[in-house]
Amino acid sequence: HNYKKTPKDTKAEALYLMGEISLRKKEYTMAIEDWYKLKAEYPEHDRARNIELKIDLVGKQKNQKEGAKMSPIEVANDYYRHNFNNIAKEKFLDVYHDPEAPVKEKAEALYIVGQIIFEEGDYTLALEDWELLIEKFPNSEPAREVISRLTQIKDIVTYDSGGNEIN
Secondary structure (H helix, E strand, C coil), X not given: CCCCCCCHHHHHHHHHHHHHHHHHCCCHHXXXXXXXXXXXXXXXXXXXXXXXXXXXXXXXXXXXXXXXXXXXXXXXXXXXXXXXXXXXXXXXXXXXXXXXXXXXXXXXHHHHHHHHHHHCCCHHHHHHHHHHHHHHCCCCHHHHHHHHHHXXXXXXXXXXXXCCECC
C-alpha cells in the first residue's frame, strides 16, 4: 500500500481485500478501518463508492458480537442469581484464580464466594475468604464493605440467634 509506484487502483483493491480478509477472520474493527481508509484515500474507486453499506453491516455485526459476550464474572453472577450456588462458587473461584482477570473482578468474586458460603452457614470459611479479600485487595469496594461490617459479621459468627456460641 505504501509503495509510490503501485497504481492507485491496485492500492485501493488491496485495502478492500484486506478488509474482506479481516471480515472472514471476524476481526470487524480491522475490516472497518481498512474500508474507511479505502474510502478516505481513494474515494473515486468503485469499491470506495459502495463501501458505506458494507461498513454499516459489519459495524452491526461487531456490535452484536461484543454485546453477546458475557464476562466470566457476569456468567458467575447469572448462576448465583438462579440459585445454582455450587456452579456459581466454582465460576467465581475461576475468576479469582484467573491471572488475566481484572483486580476489580477478582475482589468481587472473592466477596460473593464468601457471601454464598455465609448464606450456606459456613461462617468460618466465609470469614476466611473475606479476610483474604481484605488482605489481597484492601482498597477494593468489596473489601471496604466487609471492613465496615466486620464487627457485625463476627458477632453473627460468634453467636447464633439463640445466643449460643457457634463452632
